[in-house]
Amino acid sequence: xxTPAQARVDLAAxxxxxxxxxxxxxxAELMGAVxxxxxxxxxxxxxxxxxxxxxxxxxxxxxxxxxxxxxxxVTAPIxxxxxxxxxxxxxxxxxxxxxxxxxxxxxxxxxxxxxxxGRTAKLHLEADTGMSRGGCPLAAWPGLLARALELRAEGxxxxxxxxxxxxxxxxxxxxxxEQQLEAFETxxxxxxxxxxxxxxxIRHIANSxxxxxxxxxxxxxxxxxxxxxxxxxxxxxxxxxLRPAMTLTARIGLVKRVPEGSGVSYxxxxxxxxxxxxxxxxxxxxxxILRHATGRAEVLAGGRxxxxxxxxxxxxxxxxxxxxxxxAGDEVVLFGPGDGGEPTVQEWADTLGTITHEIVTRIGSRxxxxxxxxGSR
Ligand SMILES: *Cc1c(COP(=O)(O)O)cnc(C)c1O
Numbered sequence: 001x002x003t004p005a006q007a008r009v010d011l012a013a014x015x016x017x018x019x020x021x022x023x024x025x026x027x028a029e030l031m032g033a034v035x036x037x038x039x040x041x042x043x044x045x046x047x048x049x050x051x052x053x054x055x056x057x058x059x060x061x062x063x064x065x066x067x068x069x070x071x072x073x074v075t076a077p078i079x080x081x082x083x084x085x086x087x088x089x090x091x092x093x094x095x096x097x098x099x100x101x102x103x104x105x106x107x108x109x110x111x112x113x114x115x116x117x118g119r120t121a122k123l124h125l126e127a128d129t130g131m132s133r134g135g136c137p138l139a140a141w142p143g144l145l146a147r148a149l150e151l152r153a154e155g156x157x158x159x160x161x162x163x164x165x166x167x168x169x170x171x172x173x174x175x176x177x178e179q180q181l182e183a184f185e186t187x188x189x190x191x192x193x194x195x196x197x198x199x200x201x202i203r204h205i206a207n208s209x210x211x212x213x214x215x216x217x218x219x220x221x222x223x224x225x226x227x228x229x230x231x232x233x234x235x236x237x238x239x240x241x242l243r244p245a246m247t248l249t250a251r252i253g254l255v256k257r258v259p260e261g262s263g264v265s266y267x268x269x270x271x272x273x274x275x276x277x278x279x280x281x282x283x284x285x286x287x288x289i290l291r292h293a294t295g296r297a298e299v300l301a302g303g304r305x306x307x308x309x310x311x312x313x314x315x316x317x318x319x320x321x322x323x324x325x326x327x328a329g330d331e332v333v334l335f336g337p338g339d340g341g342e343p344t345v346q347e348w349a350d351t352l353g354t355i356t357h358e359i360v361t362r363i364g365s366r367x368x369x370x371x372x373x374x375g376s377r
Pocket of ligand 1: 033035081165206207208209223224225226227233
């Protein structure tokens with residue numbers, strides 16, 4: 001079925017990016033962050049490509065995302081790190097999903113689920129080394145370790161990971177990076193002294209930015225997300241050889257000739273300065289084309305860049321095509337790798353004052369993801 005718009009996802013690019021990151025990670029294992037529908041690229045097909053590229057583990061924020069991977073037939077180890085009250089912990093244990101905990105309340109909830117299901121919970125304990133988001137503050141860390149060791153002695157949990165997350169890894173040289181690494185060392189030492197560390201316990205802290213710039217942050221495993229999809233974690237430092245995986249296209253829905261002085265779209269923020277041809281692009285803010293793109297972002301149509309003309313609506317926006325002979329059904333490229341002169345996701349992010357993560361994760365569910373270059377697994 002032809003659709004008004006589609007996001008093509010190049011799985012070969014994802015395999016290439018993961019292999020490149022794996023090389024950058026030295027001997028460390030790679031856990032691919034596939035939360036938020038693999039950053040909007042499609043959960044199961046992308047996770048398979050991530051594993052084919054050399055990842056040995058997957059990471060999601062919520063348990064539901066991990067369960068969707070299991071339903072999709074993915075058997076690799078998966079860690080879910082954002083567990084809030086009343087999440088389906090029983091199902092996670094039954095499906096062998098590894099869980100993160102950062103306080104004794106959640107440890108208790110996980111232990112109860114382990115007793116109910118008869119499954120030993122595989123836990124990664126998260127330390128807050130200075131981001132002040134998830135994680136256990138170092139002051140409370142010894143207490144968390146002690147409680148975890150009691151539960152381990154009872155046989156309801158296993159401690160298989162110790163981890164943390166950087167606040168500023170994408171700002172090279174930021175003083176918090178060294179401070180967080182020092183705090184992580186302290187957390188690891190305390191775990192060792194308590195008897196919660198050891199060679200079987202995986203230590204991890206590196207996101208994409210740390211994976212490509214901080215060899216000292218690799219530890220046993222790196223946890224990249226954005227870079228796997230080919231988007232630079234530190235755009236100021238270049239593309240690191242990554243290949244963007246997503247190309248967002250639409251087909252022009254309507255073409256019409258209008259006179260000079262025509263006000264275009266809501267609030268008439270754009271007015272034609274001569275007789276011209278307008279094209280309707282069937283993507284709007286409900287599909288993740290931010291309203292803020294009005295008059296700022298560009299698309300490629302008929303071999304030329306065109307500005308989003310007038311306000312982005314819920315389902316559509318207009319482009320001004322001048323006298324170019326474009327027709328309904330012709331392709332418009334919003335962004336892609338950039339090889340054909342189309343804007344990149346990075347360009348959209350820069351234009352809109354945001355990061356690439358936000359552009360790709362917001363592409364809505366009305367836009368089908370078309371996965372190309374599937375592997376042979
Ligand atoms: C999202 C996330 C990652 C990946 O971050 P990127 O910046 O996309 O590489 C890694 N770890 C955790 C805990 C995350 O939430």
